[in-house]
Amino acid sequence: EAGVTQSPTHLIKTRGQQVTLRCSPISGHTSVYWYQQALGLGLQFLLWYDEGEERNRGNFPPRFSGRQFPNYSSELNVNALELEDSALYLCASSLGGISRQPQHFGDGTRLSIL
Amino acid sequence: DQQVKQNSPSLSVQEGRISILNCDYTNSMFDYFLWYKKYPAEGPTFLISISSIKDKNEDGRFTVFLNKSAKHLSLHIVPSQPGDSAVYFCAASGAGGTSYGKLTFGQGTILTVHP
Numbered sequence: 305e306a307g308v309t310q311s312p313t314h315l316i317k318t319r320g321q322q323v324t325l326r327c328s329p330i331s332g333h334t335s336v337y338w339y340q341q342a343l344g345l346g347l348q349f350l351l352w353y354d355e356g357e358e359r360n361r362g363n364f365p366p367r368f369s370g371r372q373f374p375n376y377s378s379e380l381n382v383n384a385l386e387l388e389d390s391a392l393y394l395c396a397s398s399l400g401g402i403s404r405q406p407q408h409f410g411d412g413t414r415l416s417i418l
Numbered sequence: 419d420q421q422v423k424q425n426s427p428s429l430s431v432q433e434g435r436i437s438i439l440n441c442d443y444t445n446s447m448f449d450y451f452l453w454y455k456k457y458p459a460e461g462p463t464f465l466i467s468i469s470s471i472k473d474k475n476e477d478g479r480f481t482v483f484l485n486k487s488a489k490h491l492s493l494h495i496v497p498s499q500p501g502d503s504a505v506y507f508c509a510a511s512g513a514g515g516t517s518y519g520k521l522t523f524g525q526g527t528i529l530t531v532h533p
Contacts (some may be wrong), residue, residue, distance in 0.1 A: 308505055330473070335519070337519070337520070337521075339521075345526065346507075346523050346525050346526070347507070347509075347521070347523040349520035349521060349522070350468075352520060354517045354519075359518070359519055360516070360518055360519045360520055362520065395460070396461075396521075404449075404467075404469050404511075405451045406452055406464045406467050407452075407464070407521060408464055409454075409461035409462045409463070409464075410461050411459070411460050411461045412461050
């Protein structure tokens, strides 16, 4: 069974640019989650999508946004990139509509802002 | 406001012995707890979970204990193996409000198992 896949694995951008990160969940999973792990900080929750709808959002500015497609894959968009956006962005998926289900993570996208 | 805390940044254990990793939480709304293992350059790997209606859950060498009154959980690994050397994160989620669906993570504990 294929796990959660993320692309690209690495990305370098400059301040003010925009970036799109992509995630494909485990087959059968309808919920997708995004987390940020900045250097020296823990994993911080960004967004949760289930059945195409945004269900919860972490404490991040509106320039962080995303969407979920009918095939349950997801995109995370970050506009007006700032230096502090340099981080590992992790996507996770789980069975949707049911609470208390473990989230399974991809290996992340490493975003560097110059 | 760190709602999930792992107070030990690192733990060193001899192969074959027990590893005990600890985690404390402050949010009474948390009702589902998980442990993840993370190797460098990889995403976290789910190990084991427990819901607040239980106080113990076992899966092979891994056992998680939950003490709701103390808001404390622990992960026991018996016997420890060198391949268990990794960063271990505890995480928690709640059934509603701002905790719904999201995982709140501790800062992690680096486990080193010596041969």
